[in-house]
Amino acid sequence: MTSIDLPTPDLRSDGLAGVPSTETPQTRKDFASDQEVRWCPGCGDYAVLAAVQGFLPELGLRRENIVFISGIGCAARFPYYLDTFGLHSIHGRAPTIATGLAVTRPDLSVWVVTGDGDALSIGGNHLIHALRRNVNMTILLFNNRIYGLTKGQYSPTSETGKVTKSTPMGSVDTPFNPISLALGAEATFVARTIDSDRVHLTSVLREAAAHRGSSLVEIYQNCPIFNDGAFDALKGGGREAAIIPLVHGEPITFGSEGEHGLRRDARTGAIDVVEVAELGAESLLVHDAHTDDPSLAFALSRLTDAGRINRAPVGIFRQVERPTYDDLARQQVTTARQTSGEGDLGALLSGRDTWTVA
């Protein structure tokens, strides 16, 4: 078998390039559909919906060129509440539908809304393949670490030992770290944000939408019914010591006075938490989301607590450019037409060997 060097595509780095924009100013209301929102009171999904509706006008895209696709789960109701095109599909399969749509319609801004069960359990295969292909879409992964719609079973991100209806003696499963998984799947854009921090959430959405390729945004989202308080350590008082903020180009520090920092072990590549006062600011790790080597982002992702979350890095772990599957696939069609001309059906059907019966 041979392999060839693909021609360099007309590399576009803007995730929204080709999507028609509008001159008409838009507001949050333009993106609210007429459907009654039916999540439980206090659900983190409300905050994410409000943030997305508040953010979309900023893009200035024609509403009809935006499509939200979801799978199954509480979060999957999301498309019904947005006045764009929407498709509420089946469990775990949203990335596949989004792939077909994104490949055939470069003029659309394609979003996938999914949850920890939808994306990482039943749809795990589709998620990793969408990420490795780098199809131009933005995937919002609502992670509440529990199954909500089926009423409270543990999920693939639940901590080991979790007591739920299906695990009365505690779950014996090891959870996925969605950021580590995405990085292992060759994702080009991987970020984490929190439902309750609208400013941060919006800033991540902005970068994710602008990224050309698959963007994975993990959103820590509270389920007040079945897993209330799962992210409390990252909210309210004391959060400065729990959130490790990742800002490209900046030394990574956290704590109320910025007294903690990160240092990378030159030998193992692992990352340790250090006291800034002891080591000095100059020896701190400076975040580089743009480096091609994903090992730094991976090491950062491992600072997330696997059990109850008392500490987690938040921000953009990785943001690198790589040709997208859909751009490359369309380019092959274009190239085929340029080099061999538009297809001639009659000639195709005849082939090379015909005979005539008079």
Add this chain to the structure above:
Amino acid sequence: MTKQVKQLDRVIIRFAGDSGDGMQLTGDRFTAETAAFGNDLSTLPDFPAEIRAPAGTLHGVSSFQVHFADHDILTPGDKPDVLVAMNPAALRANVADLEPGATVIVDSHDFSTRNLTRAGYADNPLEDDSLDNFAVHQVDLTALTVEAVKEFGLSRKDSARAKNMFALGLVSWMYGRPTESTVEFLQTRFASKTELRDANITAFRTGWNFGETTEAFAVSYEIKPAVMRPGRYRNITGNLALAYGIIAAGQRSGLSVFLGSYPITPASDILHELSKHKRFGVTTFQAEDEISGIGAALGASFGGALGVTTTSGPGVALKSETIGLAVMLELPLLICDIQRGGPSTGLPTKTEQSDLLQAMFGRNGEAPVPIIAPRSPSDCFDAALEAVRIAVTYRTPVMLLSDGYLGNGSEPWRLPEVTELPDIEPAFATAGAEPFLPYARDPETLARPWAVPGTAGLEHRIGGLEKADRTGDISYDPANHDLMVRTRQAKVDRVAASIGPLEVDDPGSEHGQRARILVLGWGSTYGPIGAAVRRARRDGISVAQAHLRHLNPFPSDLGEVLRRYDRVVVPEMNLGQLALLIRAKYLVDVVGYNKVRGLPFGAAELADVIQGVAAELPAREG
């Protein structure tokens, strides 16, 4: 010396060898020569699922049968007149299919004790009397080939591998096949490996000359070109015709084609073929699994492309949930199932038509899907166009049921005029003055609007949850659900209004002498049934034939047709799936004839069945 030339009206040749012996290629080339000569033909490749099963064993035997004639024929034939066997295993695996008097050309080179044992022979069949009923030509094809190509400096192994071309040359001489196309083919195929090219061409020509000069082959045969309908012809396999049909449907509808597919035998060739035709605006996506293949196709359909997925039975099982979603979304989608032996992994390379009930009912809930089945390799082209017409017109997933026999088999195809192919009108929705209703319906077809993203004013949300009539909003209302379930069924039922009456071949009916027996089939049994009916008629039995292209819905007049006959015989390569549907719908007690041997029916076998039914018919009353 002068050789005798005998006239024949038809011949069946089977090439058999190890899976590495190039028998499929040999058969393909012989077929191409035969097509070029102008005979009617039909082919049956038969190969193991293993890519290279242990050499010399029975389960490594690969064969290719070609039936050609001076008249129109319908099947690849029951019993070979000529068997070309490249080793002991190929001889042993196929000799039972020969009638006394058949010709056997055997490569005597490999009949060592070890190879005979491996093939399960206790004694050498070339030395005992077991082949006495046949005209056996023992030829050391391997040694002759190695000798012929020695000037090209190939390894012994590579030299010996050209023996299939030697055999092809010999058989081409026997039947007066034109050789130019094979020489050209070898020139192209081995263009970058000149020594292989020259060796293969030399082996081919040496085989031809061997036939002409050796005294062992005293007779050659002539089979005159068939009288066929005027027109331009080519030879085509079912999978190729299906791929072309999909491309044509894209061209005639103005839709770009998106194929989402996962490799699976025997459907992969369609993926391979379509991936070559990007300049027709065809995009192919090799997905991570079957589910993703159909998911992406459905996503493309949502975006206004012609979404297509190709697979076989196990893949349909995985796609079922997405087919159900497509039923709910009411979007066009083409699902091609190239059936194979089942259940489970079953017989990947063998044919069967046992997915009919899966296509019909294999989903949760009431999820009706139109079903189309081609009846011959070339008919796959027309069937694809018809399936797409229904999918686009009625906004529905459509199942196309081909099978391994149709997919890999080939026949001459009279080329259609492109301008005469049916037009398919996507009729995308556009914004009007009224608020957009995504589940409002066309009163005639009950189709809903195909409203693609990017169309201002048509923003809407759809999904797998039950929808309210007209608005498409989520609805849990009992009466609405009942209405929507019935409406989706009614929409599929309405397809029947767009198809003509069932064609019944009943020659006596014009003179008031209608037959009493009807043989009803679907899919790839058309050829064997047609050939069997001809035989039965030659034997004086009055029998009618009808073949279903539309399996769901059935043609409107099917019940009426069935009731005209005293006996309805339904041969199927399953345990009676169409029979079950017919009995359930029409209360007609059909006579099933069912076999699941992984092989198409033989014409003689079905003729016997018809004969048996005729013999048991009570005398006509009055």
